[in-house]
Amino acid sequence: MSPTTPDRTPAPAHLLVPSPAGRTHLVQQGPDDGPLVLLLHGFPESWYAWRHQLPVLAAAGYRAVAIDVRGYGRSSKPEPVDAYRMLDLVADNVAVVRALGERPAVVVGHDWGATIAAVSALTRPDVFRAVGLLGVPYTPPGGPRPSDVFAGMTGEGTGEEFYVSYFQRPGRAEAEVEPDVRGWLAGFYAALSADTMPAPGAPDPHFVGAGGTLRERFPAGVLPSWLGERDLDVLAGEFERTGLTGALNRYRNMDRDWADLAGFAGAAIEQPSLFIGGARDASLAWLADAVAAYPRTLPGLRGSHILDGCGHFVQQERPDDTNRLLLDWLASLPL
Numbered sequence: 001m002s003p004t005t006p007d008r009t010p011a012p013a014h015l016l017v018p019s020p021a022g023r024t025h026l027v028q029q030g031p032d033d034g035p036l037v038l039l040l041h042g043f044p045e046s047w048y049a050w051r052h053q054l055p056v057l058a059a060a061g062y063r064a065v066a067i068d069v070r071g072y073g074r075s076s077k078p079e080p081v082d083a084y085r086m087l088d089l090v091a092d093n094v095a096v097v098r099a100l101g102e103r104p105a106v107v108v109g110h111d112w113g114a115t116i117a118a119v120s121a122l123t124r125p126d127v128f129r130a131v132g133l134l135g136v137p138y139t140p141p142g143g144p145r146p147s148d149v150f151a152g153m154t155g156e157g158t159g160e161e162f163y164v165s166y167f168q169r170p171g172r173a174e175a176e177v178e179p180d181v182r183g184w185l186a187g188f189y190a191a192l193s194a195d196t197m198p199a200p201g202a203p204d205p206h207f208v209g210a211g212g213t214l215r216e217r218f219p220a221g222v223l224p225s226w227l228g229e230r231d232l233d234v235l236a237g238e239f240e241r242t243g244l245t246g247a248l249n250r251y252r253n254m255d256r257d258w259a260d261l262a263g264f265a266g267a268a269i270e271q272p273s274l275f276i277g278g279a280r281d282a283s284l285a286w287l288a289d290a291v292a293a294y295p296r297t298l299p300g301l302r303g304s305h306i307l308d309g310c311g312h313f314v315q316q317e318r319p320d321d322t323n324r325l326l327l328d329w330l331a332s333l334p335l
Helices: 054-059 086-099 112-123 146-151 163-168 172-192 229-242 251-260 282-286 288-292 319-332
Strands: 013-019 022-029 036-040 063-067 105-110 128-134 273-278 301-307
Touching (some): 013 086, 036 086, 054 319, 086 112, 086 251, 128 319, 146 251, 163 251, 172 229
Parallel strands (some): 036 063, 036 105, 105 128, 128 273, 273 301
Antiparallel strands (some): 013 022
16 A cells, blocks of 8 residues: 555544543544554644544554543643643653553654654663754753743843743633634644745744734634644534643643653653754744754754745645655665
8 A cells, every 4th residue: 555545544543541640531543553653732722633643644554543632632631830841741652652551662752752752762761762853953951940041031121921821820811812722723834834824024923022912913804724623623622621721830840840850851862863944934033043053952953954935834735745855764764
């Protein structure tokens, strides 16, 4: 069967497996004896962000598994804010791999999922034999305290606040999003997608004006081409059921992560790696130095690809390109 024609692959299966979070929900497609590829979504998404990759990886013989990260979807949502620190998420990933009877595995992530994947590979090389990063480049632990960095990401006297700082205060972003989850998500996805993002010179949707909201800067009444109404229904339906607090708690642990990972300051990821980014993703501009440092920080890098005309949601905006690059990279890995 051709990897690009997954029509006859088995339907995806939903499973709940025990993990330190409580239970982790995953969606699996592909043969049980195929090499395991663990797929980690970002904010504000779910396993569904990998809907284009699951059948293609399965058709190529891989056991593709997309999880709902702790706090999302059908996975457990511990109440304490500090239950969402990075090392807890790594422990969930390890538990999933072991519950499936597999080790070692390949881990691939997008957005926050990319950072979780990177730290998983960095701290547990015994479990994760290769790592793919989409959208967000690898930045080794260390450096200044994250909250200090984000607090300085506005010009003097502008009154603007970076979105990460905005998300870090419990309850504030929830109050903006939860009265209209579907509408807010539609605007957020449009703001960061190449074909619907604000024009150059428009107010930056990554910042909140003084006394304002993020949504004020989102495009209104338009969906990016990759996002159909049904897709939006699926993505919004999960957050309408669960709320946003579990997802936002990831942002509220960045200083804890900084302390927890101090022993890995400046560390390289030695395993084979891959990076795919969108040329119109602001993350590449903010983290250009991280990409330039790949010869040192990702010595096992087997490909770094920037997709022209692509925004932040790489594997959804450009599924065919992403699938091709993933399959080529996976085929290059030693078994």
